[in-house]
Amino acid sequence: MQICRSKQAMRDCVAEWRAEGQRVALVPTMGALHRGHLTLCERARDWLDAHGGGRLVASIFVNPTQFGPNEDLATYPRDEENDLRLLRQIGADAAFLPSVQDIYRPGAQTMVDVTGLSRMLMGRLRPGHFRGVATVVTKLFNIVGPDAAAFGEKDYQQLTVIRQMVADLDMPVAIIGVPTVREEDGLAMSSRNLRLTPQDRAAAPILARALDRAQAMVQAGSPLGAIRRELRALIAAEPRAEVRSIDIRDAADLSRIVTIDRPVVILLAVRFGTVLLIDQRVAHP
Numbered sequence: 001m002q003i004c005r006s007k008q009a010m011r012d013c014v015a016e017w018r019a020e021g022q023r024v025a026l027v028p029t030m031g032a033l034h035r036g037h038l039t040l041c042e043r044a045r046d047w048l049d050a051h052g053g054g055r056l057v058a059s060i061f062v063n064p065t066q067f068g069p070n071e072d073l074a075t076y077p078r079d080e081e082n083d084l085r086l087l088r089q090i091g092a093d094a095a096f097l098p099s100v101q102d103i104y105r106p107g108a109q110t111m112v113d114v115t116g117l118s119r120m121l122m123g124r125l126r127p128g129h130f131r132g133v134a135t136v137v138t139k140l141f142n143i144v145g146p147d148a149a150a151f152g153e154k155d156y157q158q159l160t161v162i163r164q165m166v167a168d169l170d171m172p173v174a175i176i177g178v179p180t181v182r183e184e185d186g187l188a189m190s191s192r193n194l195r196l197t198p199q200d201r202a203a204a205p206i207l208a209r210a211l212d213r214a215q216a217m218v219q220a221g222s223p224l225g226a227i228r229r230e231l232r233a234l235i236a237a238e239p240r241a242e243v244r245s246i247d248i249r250d251a252a253d254l255s256r257i258v259t260i261d262r263p264v265v266i267l268l269a270v271r272f273g274t275v276l277l278i279d280q281r282v283a284h285p
């Protein structure tokens with residue numbers, strides 16, 4: 001596996017592969033890799049295999065522009081040695097680990113803003129977050145120039161923002177959405193799970209159980225209001241959980257719905273101590 005620590009090293013590496021006629025797939029991450037990320041790599045590899053083979057790049061970059069002033073940038077988990085070990089194991093061809101200075105040069109003035117989708121839902125709780133995500137993903141796409149890139153459905157709004165950006169800006173990148181990978185007790189895998197206290201970790205699977213119930217209610221034809229009330233009551237019964245938001249939206253574009261007459265996505269944001277966990281489920285009426 002090649003390790004590229006600068007934009008130039010990454011560009012040189014991809015240029016060689018391109019000269020050999022290889023396709024390239026990218027898995028953008030912020031490191032602290034777990035089985036969820038490795039599944040993104042596997043799906044990106046599947047995409048390459050289905051398109052005649054090619055090279056797989058995983059980027060590891062804790063992107064400062066997607067963290068708000070009171071968020072966890074400084075304490076975000078980092079473990080480069082373990083990340084590189086896992087990427088070697090999964091058979092990645094290159095790891096891209098640029099510095100903040102290399103990615104954000106002084107005096108830069110340009111950001112990418114998907115104006116509608118970025119202001120709703122988690123965008124209200126985390127102003128500027130999706131602008132930071134869209135900007136860094138655009139930069140990674142411009143540096144690596146991938147044919148495809150994989151993102152988790154766990155961050156459903158992020159995936160929707162990226163799909164919209166790629167369509168709006170005619171970016172020639174196929175976006176692979178990858179279903180959420182879960183622990184045995186249902187908790188969605190996330191680097192933030194590492195920061196839960198043992199008591200909060202034990203309580204956190206309430207999110208998955210609440211989503212199971214909501215999905216069953218959608219399938220049974222229950223009205224929107226009843227599902228919201230049930231979700232709120234189920235999560236409130238767990239004293240360690242503090243609900244930040246519960247939303248049921250059109251799964252295609254996250255627009256508001258009045259009745260459930262099409263696929264919907266149920267989105268939860270719940271705090272446990274200082275850690276904000278999100279989870280989602282797509283449900284069909």
Ligand code: PAF
Nearest residue numbers: 028029030063133136155
């Ligand atoms: O999902 C993430 O880990 C990040 O938001 C991403 C897509 C790597 C951009 O920094």
